[in-house]
Amino acid sequence: MELSAEVVSSLFDPVNLLFMVLGVAGGIIVGALPGLTATMALALMLPFTFSMDPEAALIMLGGIYIGAIYGGSISAILINTPGTPSSIATTFDGYPLARKGKAEHALVTAAFSSGVGGILGGLALLFFSPMLAKLALQFGPPEFFWIALFGLTIIATLSTGSVLKGFIGGAFGMLISTIGIAPIGGESRFTFGFAPLQGGLDLIVVLIGLFCIPEVIAMVEKRDLSGKASLHRRTKGAARSMIGQLVKKPALFFRSSVVGIITGIIPGAGGNVASLLSYDVTVRLSRDKSTFGQGNPEGVAASETSNNAEVGGSLIPLLSLGIPGAPPAAVLLGALMIQGITPGPDLYSRYPDLVFLFIWAFILANGVMFLLGFFGARYVGQIINLPTHYLAPVIVMLSVVGSYAIRNNLLDVIMMVGFGVFGYWAKRWGFEPAPIVLGLILGPIAEAGLTQSMLMGQAQGSVWGVFVTRPVTLMLILLCVLSLLWPILGRIRRGAKPSDRDQGGSDDASVHR
């Protein structure tokens, strides 16, 4: 709202613009490297901002955050490995597009969608911050429990073939999420006396292992006679025509942005949840579900719009309440405090110029990110043209480095390779990695929500009453029921009889991957 002359002059200050471009470019590079997350990129750059003035520091850190979330889509599209957990859903259609020789189409779709999502998230931050921040305060443990259950209902969409195997994968993911010390009870589970397991499994390690390694093994097994994993064909005007197709779908972008912004506002639910929910909604509302998972650009757009809109969403409770909505926002909180600025309800009145400069710079940085992504796509897409005998070892090496760099722990590397080989065999047995990872993401949210709610309920005299008596929980229960009944409602709407299902019941919400 407040675009004072001072904000404008600071926004277009050449030094600030340079830091913005450097931040976005650096964020893209770090985000594209598997294992290096947006949080890590921000944490790495934080010490360099100590001596900078607050404006430049915040502009650069905002740029890094935006760039890293978009950068995650590059490796998701090219090598089926989400560079950051936020890009899990981008792999579903981005990688099949790359395999069809349309890597540039996928990368441009990701850049455009990320830009649109980011700008809409920024506008929400600008116009609706105080109002939306109140939403964050409505979420307590019972709501988180139901959010996790709602998230699990999308397994039907993520499953290929058998939904039963999808649910088995999801349950397995939740089970392995309990390895380590219980968050509330405090006892060790499934550690077998092995101390390094007490910290639990790292999501990124499992993510790299399950998504990346099986794909590299499959790539090596299936390589054609030319030795190339896939062929990226440059088509003149492909990028422009792709954007032409995307602008005709405003509802997709608006819907995905709303999902991203709301998910970002809720502390604890990050970009990974946002992109998966948005992908699920897009598949469910699509008339032709069979194209999803086979290289439908709408799948990439849904995921990338949502995860970049989530960035703006996660900053809403940070700036208005001092509560970070996502881990990278927590690092930004640290950056603000280092500069002597304490976020909270009075931030907008105490530092109006700085806050509005940051928000406008955030919106502008999304435009910069789009330009970098748009013009870089044609060159980055060439990576897929590397022969398999070069590409496969590079991917394995980056996976090893990425999984090691998270905690500087060799056990993580062993885990990554172990999960990779497990994922390879699981895939051969009909299990996709996405439901397992979904279970791993939502397991800790569900467990903390369940146990904390039980304690709350115990104090109130009814252990289970707390789960079904609060207004937001009732709304979430309704959403869970609607999500589960959606395929049946769809059939009733079309007036069709239930089709034959495979064993375990693949339904019409499931996609083909």
Added chain:
Amino acid sequence: MRRSIGKECVLALLVTATGTFALWETWDLNPLSAIFPQTVGGILAGLGLFHLVGSLLRPVVEQRNGAGGRRRGLLLIASMAVYVVLIPMIGFLMATLMFTGFTVWALQGGKVEPPRRVGRAVLFSIAISTGCFLLFRYVFLVPFPAGIWGSWGSGLL
């Protein structure tokens, strides 16, 4: 392609066993530590049993992959395992040089004559391993294991 009752039954039994094991393993924990893994373990065991019944009633069709492709896949798995074992022993840089060099050499197969095959593998592995090491060690400050090179190697290797 072949009908596969046995494979799916084995899978269902494995899933059931995993769920049952989770129940067993968390049996004596305090309720707040046990409730979630026990619930999930119970669900997993139930889903496994459901799958067992389903696979007995309706066997699924299995597709098989070519033997040549499988051999290359197994080779990659084996070299990854050796790579991971070598990292703490000889340090990250040396292990990566050996892994990338060997994999590039092996995956080129018989399509390239031996001198060029070795040359490409050596050049590629040196360039990519050193580049990656320098980026992560000195830009992202990742302290890689030095292995036998000890404290001298922790700065360089």
